[in-house]
Amino acid sequence: MSAARRSTLKRRVIPDPPEMDPAAGDRARRFFVLAVLVAAACCLAAIALNVYADPYGAVGTHILPTVTTSDRTVKADRVEQLPAPPQLVVLGSSRSMRYEPAYLRQKTGLRTFNGGVNGIGGTGDAYAMARFIAEVWPGSRPAYLWLVDVESFVPFKIGNRTANEPRLAKYLGQATARKGLGELLRAAWENRDVLFSLKTTKDSVRLLLFREKAKSKQSRYRRQILADGVLKERPWTAKEWERRFPNSVERYTALYATVYHNLDPAAQAWFERGLDFMNRRGARPVVVLTPINPKLRRLLAPLGWEERHRQVVRYILGLRRRYDFVFLDLTDPRRFGYDPREWYDGVHMTTVNTRRAIDWILAHSGGIPPQAPAGRE
Amino acid sequence: MLLNSLQFLLLFLPAVTVAYWLVPRGRPRLAFLLGASLLFYGLWDWRFVPLLLGTTLVDYGAGRLIAASDRDRRRSLLLAAAVAANLALLGYFKYRGFFADSLDGLLRALGVDVSGRAPRFVMPVGVSFYTFACISYVVDVYRGMVQPARSVLHYLAWVTLFPYILAGPILRYGHVGAQLEGEQPRFRWSLVGSGLFFLTLGLAKKMLVADQMAPYVDRLFSHHADLGLVTGWAAALGYTLQLYFDFSGYSDMAVGVAFFLGLRFPQNFDSPYKAVNPSDFWRRWHMSLSQWLRDYLFIPLGGSWGSQRQTVRNLLLTFLLGGLWHGPSWTFVVWGLLWGVYLSVHSTLRRYGLTPGWTWLNRLLTFVAATVAWVFFRAPSLPAAADVLQAMAGLQGGDEPRLARTLVAAIAFGLVWVNAMPNTWQLQPRPTRRWAVVLGLLLAASLLALSNPAAFLYVQF
Numbered sequence: 001m002s003a004a005r006r007s008t009l010k011r012r013v014i015p016d017p018p019e020m021d022p023a024a025g026d027r028a029r030r031f032f033v034l035a036v037l038v039a040a041a042c043c044l045a046a047i048a049l050n051v052y053a054d055p056y057g058a059v060g061t062h063i064l065p066t067v068t069t070s071d072r073t074v075k076a077d078r079v080e081q082l083p084a085p086p087q088l089v090v091l092g093s094s095r096s097m098r099y100e101p102a103y104l105r106q107k108t109g110l111r112t113f114n115g116g117v118n119g120i121g122g123t124g125d126a127y128a129m130a131r132f133i134a135e136v137w138p139g140s141r142p143a144y145l146w147l148v149d150v151e152s153f154v155p156f157k158i159g160n161r162t163a164n165e166p167r168l169a170k171y172l173g174q175a176t177a178r179k180g181l182g183e184l185l186r187a188a189w190e191n192r193d194v195l196f197s198l199k200t201t202k203d204s205v206r207l208l209l210f211r212e213k214a215k216s217k218q219s220r221y222r223r224q225i226l227a228d229g230v231l232k233e234r235p236w237t238a239k240e241w242e243r244r245f246p247n248s249v250e251r252y253t254a255l256y257a258t259v260y261h262n263l264d265p266a267a268q269a270w271f272e273r274g275l276d277f278m279n280r281r282g283a284r285p286v287v288v289l290t291p292i293n294p295k296l297r298r299l300l301a302p303l304g305w306e307e308r309h310r311q312v313v314r315y316i317l318g319l320r321r322r323y324d325f326v327f328l329d330l331t332d333p334r335r336f337g338y339d340p341r342e343w344y345d346g347v348h349m350t351t352v353n354t355r356r357a358i359d360w361i362l363a364h365s366g367g368i369p370p371q372a373p374a375g376r377e
Numbered sequence: 378m379l380l381n382s383l384q385f386l387l388l389f390l391p392a393v394t395v396a397y398w399l400v401p402r403g404r405p406r407l408a409f410l411l412g413a414s415l416l417f418y419g420l421w422d423w424r425f426v427p428l429l430l431g432t433t434l435v436d437y438g439a440g441r442l443i444a445a446s447d448r449d450r451r452r453s454l455l456l457a458a459a460v461a462a463n464l465a466l467l468g469y470f471k472y473r474g475f476f477a478d479s480l481d482g483l484l485r486a487l488g489v490d491v492s493g494r495a496p497r498f499v500m501p502v503g504v505s506f507y508t509f510a511c512i513s514y515v516v517d518v519y520r521g522m523v524q525p526a527r528s529v530l531h532y533l534a535w536v537t538l539f540p541y542i543l544a545g546p547i548l549r550y551g552h553v554g555a556q557l558e559g560e561q562p563r564f565r566w567s568l569v570g571s572g573l574f575f576l577t578l579g580l581a582k583k584m585l586v587a588d589q590m591a592p593y594v595d596r597l598f599s600h601h602a603d604l605g606l607v608t609g610w611a612a613a614l615g616y617t618l619q620l621y622f623d624f625s626g627y628s629d630m631a632v633g634v635a636f637f638l639g640l641r642f643p644q645n646f647d648s649p650y651k652a653v654n655p656s657d658f659w660r661r662w663h664m665s666l667s668q669w670l671r672d673y674l675f676i677p678l679g680g681s682w683g684s685q686r687q688t689v690r691n692l693l694l695t696f697l698l699g700g701l702w703h704g705p706s707w708t709f710v711v712w713g714l715l716w717g718v719y720l721s722v723h724s725t726l727r728r729y730g731l732t733p734g735w736t737w738l739n740r741l742l743t744f745v746a747a748t749v750a751w752v753f754f755r756a757p758s759l760p761a762a763a764d765v766l767q768a769m770a771g772l773q774g775g776d777e778p779r780l781a782r783t784l785v786a787a788i789a790f791g792l793v794w795v796n797a798m799p800n801t802w803q804l805q806p807r808p809t810r811r812w813a814v815v816l817g818l819l820l821a822a823s824l825l826a827l828s829n830p831a832a833f834l835y836v837q838f
Contacts, residue, residue, distance in 0.1 A: 017632050017636070017642065018571075018802060019568075020574070020806045020808055021567060024570070024808045025566060027808040028570040029570075031570050032813075034817065035577075035817040038813065038816075038818060038821070039821040039824065042817065042821030042822070043824055043825065046821070193828055197825055198584075199828070250596065
């Protein structure tokens with residue numbers, strides 16, 4: 001290397017970052033302490049605000065409405081308002097919410113209630129709903145159509161939405177069903193991740209500022225769930241499909257890529273408790289794995305959907321030694337001759353397809369309640 | 378453990394800082410620092426701690442042997458061996474997958490079944506940063522620009538320093554190592570005050586700006602085929618700003634953490650989007666890397682001392698390797714080459730006095746050029762990058778933008794910030810009550826945003 005180049009390298013001096021005046025001494029100490037105290041005070045204030053506003057119903061203070069619409073509360077109200085006990089109960093996630101009780105009644109002659117609630121996972125939600133209906137209508141002995149998703153066994157906590165509805169939460173051992181100060185503090189500690197969050201704080205502030213708007217959102221949602229528990233009919237539109245399908249791709253891609261690598265033992269335990277409860281009440285539930293849009297299935301296949309599907313099927317079939325139920329795998333919608341257009345997104349079907357699915361289920365389960373020996377398609 | 382995690386900020390950093398100043402100065406303090414750094418690194422993946430120690434010891438040994446030898450040939454051989462060992466390590470862990478994939482692609486094109494080939498290796502985190510730091514050490518010792526490390530403890534404490542090991546800045550022994558060898562400072566509140574200043578501003582950049590934009594930018598890039606004119610530009614500008622706030626945020630945090638330990642780290646960003654030409658941009662962006670590339674690649678290749686053709690060749694080669702340094706992907710290759718082309722064009726125009734005279738135009742051109750280049754840097758593949766660029770050029774038609782207000786606001790705010798505001802190094806930390814309250818508020822908001830932390834973008838490199 002030439003001397004000129006070497007001297008070019010040597011001349012360079014790396015400057016130090018700007019620094020507080022070393023002579024600041026005591027002022028620097030006060031500055032540091034004040035900044036840390038302000039930060040700590042703000043964090044504590046945010047936590048207190050989040051406990052008070054409880055925007056997701058995680059703690060159960062119930063002072064303000066939640067920003068998440070609680071279909072659990074609406075469904076629990078609907079159960080209590082039924083004129084007569086249901087003879088058939090539909091359980092499941094949001095995918096089950098458009099299985100029409102009226103259509104099922106027309107086909108089976110049974111008074112039907114749709115107890116499906118929103119949320120991935122949710123075997124615990126279904127168990128709680130079955131228990132709640134039995135408690136409200138103690139003499140009833142309903143049949144059950146349990147629409148289970150491949151994703152029902154995702155390792156998630158029981159949704160806060162159920163935890164926030166005391167009538168359902170009590171079956172799941174949720175602290176928020178209790179309202180004493182000790183219980184609230186315990187619930188706050190258990191949900192510390194939710195409470196120590198900028199997003200929660202923003203939602204709390206929004207809730208405080210726009211309380212009426214949050215209430216009206218809830219009442220709008222209340223109007224969408226009809227007396228028999230089904231979601232109000234909404235026609236399919238290309239615009240909605242274009243908007244929602246990419247969202248479901250994104251959501252389920254993330255789910256399979258990051259979270260869903262194995263079945264969650266807690267979700268399995270709630271599922272088994274549900275079957276056990278139904279059997280003990282003399283029911284032989286029809287368990288159906290819900291359809292998934294083939295386009296979404298193709299996208300998820302390399303991420304492990306097929307393996308999870310096989311795992312769920314193996315698991316459910318293995319339970320037949322201990323519980324009495326009929327199992328149908330309807331993940332492939334070609335089985336019931338689906339209309340490829342009649343999907344809102346990658347997993348939610350319109351009533352055109354849910355009716356076809358119901359016809360197929362009734363034809364292959366031996367009816368509801370099932371008459372033929374349990375079997376699997 | 379991430380620098381932007383509650384475990385680090387509320388447990389590791391306070392505990393290490395307090396203990397560091399309590400431990401007696403000299404070797405005990407260095408040994409403590411080394412232990413803390415190894416613990417920090419090991420919490421990522423303890424399996425790579427022996428690799429880190431082993432490879433850096435090779436460079437330490439090479440440095441001592443080079444310094445002890447007065448035979449040029451022996452010194453050159455030792456240097457070549459040490460550099461080769463570092464590059465082999467980097468190549469093996471970082472580029473093996475890239476070459477295997479490229480070979481697979483070629484074989485598939487030739488109709489050869491390549492199923493069942495060997496699986497990928499996991500890359501040791503920070504390998505690009507500490508390898509380059511080690512190379513700079515042996516080269517500087519060879520050039521006689523630094524004395525070899527006083528002891529293996531000094532050397533290891535420098536290489537493994539936890540504030541930089543994950544994502545830089547790339548340290549020089551002559552700068553930070555010399556601080557470790559010099560008289561260690563006594564505790565001063567002004568040091569932790571300055572540290573809190575940089576740490577908080579860096580954390581706020583990351584958590585309150587970069588991470589707020591990230592989900593929207595990710596969504597736009599994941600739907601690259603559906604972008605139109607507006608959404609294409611939103612994706613590119615969003616990432617341009619996200620990357621700056623993310624990486625400069627990390628660099629500020631590293632400076633802040635170093636202050637807590639009484640150390641001064643080098644500047645890594647100097648308002649890069651105020652640059653008036655590509656060369657100026659690289660004097661302001663990831664300065665520790667661009668200075669490394671200049672000192673250890675561009676200048677040894679001949680720099681700009683030769684003909685214009687040689688200068689262009691050196692620029693292209695330097696930035697091609699600079700692109701590859703970021704990762705084993707064709708998108709980084711194209712990104713590096715593109716910057717090589719920008720710099721070559723600028724160098725040629727400047728030589729013939731053809732650069733525009735207006736500063737605002739130069740700044741705009743440089744900013745747009747950088748934004749276009751970042752598309753390659755961010756896109757998952759070259760076809761995806763082509764989709765975004767076509768959208769930006771209006772070739773995919775206009776669109777009905779449904780951009781989130783948060784993204785629009787963040788882009789507008791970010792553009793004003795990077796163009797009109799001073800950068801962190803231009804602010805003088807003052808121990809005033811007003812600054813303390815502002816920092817406290819920013820720190821609280823950033824800590825609350827940590828409920829859903831994302832790794833710094835440069836940790837992947």
